[in-house]
Structures are given as C-alpha cells and as structure tokens.
Amino acid sequence: MSASSNGGKPGFRSFLRGLFSKASPAETEMTDVAVETIPDEPFNTYAEPQSDPIARPTFVPRPTIAPIMPRGAVPSSAPRPATNGLQIPLASIVTNLPLELHGKVRAMDFGQITVTVPLEVVLGQLGSGAVKVPFGLLRRAAPAAFVPGLESDQVMVALPLGEILSRLNPALLTRRPTQRQITISEEVASPFDVP
Known part of the structure; x- marks a missing residue:
C-alpha cells in the first residue's frame, strides 16, 4: 500500500x-x-530551596531504632541496660506478625535493628503470658521497615516471649503478694519417684 x-x-x-x-x-x-x-554537573534533587517567603514547619523524627552494630562485631548475650524500655530485635517481631500485617512489611534485611518497648508495658502484661503492642508503636519505632499508613495501627502484635525473658532483668520479676511458697520435706527426692 x-x-x-x-x-x-x-x-x-x-x-x-x-x-x-x-x-x-x-x-x-x-x-x-x-x-x-x-x-556536566549532576542534577541535585536535594537542593536547598531559594529564599521562600512562606515559612514551612520542619519535621524531625524521633530516633527510636537502636544503632546497628558494625560488621564482624559479636552482639553481647547479656541484656542491654535500658532504663525506660526493653530492646527487642525487629526480625523476631516481624516473624510473629499477624497475616493481615504481612503486606505492611518492606522486604529488607533487618540485621541488628531493635525496637524499644516501654518496660511498663512489658511488666504489666507479662503475668498474663503474652505481651502485645499496637502495630503503630512498631511502625513509628522503625519507619524504614514498614509501609506508611495509619489503617492498621490499632492491630495488636504479640512480642516473642523468649526474646523478652532473655533481655529482662530477673530482679524486675516479683512474686504476687498472694502467692504462697511451699516447702517440700527432704524425704521427697523427686516428684517423679515411685514410692
């Protein structure tokens, strides 16, 4: 054609x-x-704005992620001293997330990133056998690890008890006032012995 x-x-x-x-x-x-x-000079996408007559507020995020250890450094097995909270590894928290929150996690290597959970929250819930925090607390503590969005902030996330107990100072665990202590006679060697 x-x-x-x-x-x-x-x-x-x-x-x-x-x-x-x-x-x-x-x-x-x-x-x-x-x-x-x-x-020939590269384009700078982060150039400072020229004199702007409109004053804009600046947002400075509160740092809540613990510093990442350098490569080759061995983390201490002793619990870190935390005056206001307990530092839990983010990787162990992400493995226990509910299914509805799996889409909120960015694919990344969490490495040595930790999230600080207030000690009052941990001690207040430990007696019930589970420690749960809202997803919003985790998202604000590690904003780079999660997709932004407020819609799932009220979903409760169970923290790993093994990580909590290994990092918690045993002196903070007190007996209930109503708890009794029973003494066993010396005749009983083991509760599993057959008489």
Whole structure:
C-alpha cells in the first residue's frame, strides 16, 4: 500500500521508513549543539530551596531504632541496660506478625535493628503470658521497615516471649503478694519417684 493508493496520506510503511532512516547532516549538527549545552554537573534533587517567603514547619523524627552494630562485631548475650524500655530485635517481631500485617512489611534485611518497648508495658502484661503492642508503636519505632499508613495501627502484635525473658532483668520479676511458697520435706527426692 503506498501513499497514492489511500488518498495521498502517508502509510505505515512510509512512517517506519522515516523512523529508521539516517538523519540529515543538518539534524546531526542540531543534536550535537543540544548535547553540548547540557551541563556536566549532576542534577541535585536535594537542593536547598531559594529564599521562600512562606515559612514551612520542619519535621524531625524521633530516633527510636537502636544503632546497628558494625560488621564482624559479636552482639553481647547479656541484656542491654535500658532504663525506660526493653530492646527487642525487629526480625523476631516481624516473624510473629499477624497475616493481615504481612503486606505492611518492606522486604529488607533487618540485621541488628531493635525496637524499644516501654518496660511498663512489658511488666504489666507479662503475668498474663503474652505481651502485645499496637502495630503503630512498631511502625513509628522503625519507619524504614514498614509501609506508611495509619489503617492498621490499632492491630495488636504479640512480642516473642523468649526474646523478652532473655533481655529482662530477673530482679524486675516479683512474686504476687498472694502467692504462697511451699516447702517440700527432704524425704521427697523427686516428684517423679515411685514410692
């Protein structure tokens, strides 16, 4: 089909021919001039704004993620001293997330990132056998690890008890005032001995 057979309009074949044909010398010179006018310095996307007459508030996030240990450093097995909270590894928390929150986790290596949970929250719930915190607390503590969004902030997340008990100071665990202590006579060697 040619341009003359369809009423003088150029066809698809002529369009492709024009697209893949060599450029004329005049077009090549224009391209060279355009390339020469591009500055050699990289484009800075984080340039400081010029004098802006409108004052904008600045947001400074509160750092709540514990510092990451350098490569090759061995983490101490002793619990870290935390005056206001307990530091739990984020990787162990993410493995226990409810199914509805799996889509909120960014795919990343959590490494040595820890989340600080208030000690009052841990001690207040430990007697019930489970320590749960709202997902919003985790999301604010490690914003880089989770997708932003407030819709799931009230979902409760169970923290791993093994991590909590290994990091908790045993002196903080007190007996209930109503709890009795029973002494066993010396005749009983083991509760599993057959008389």
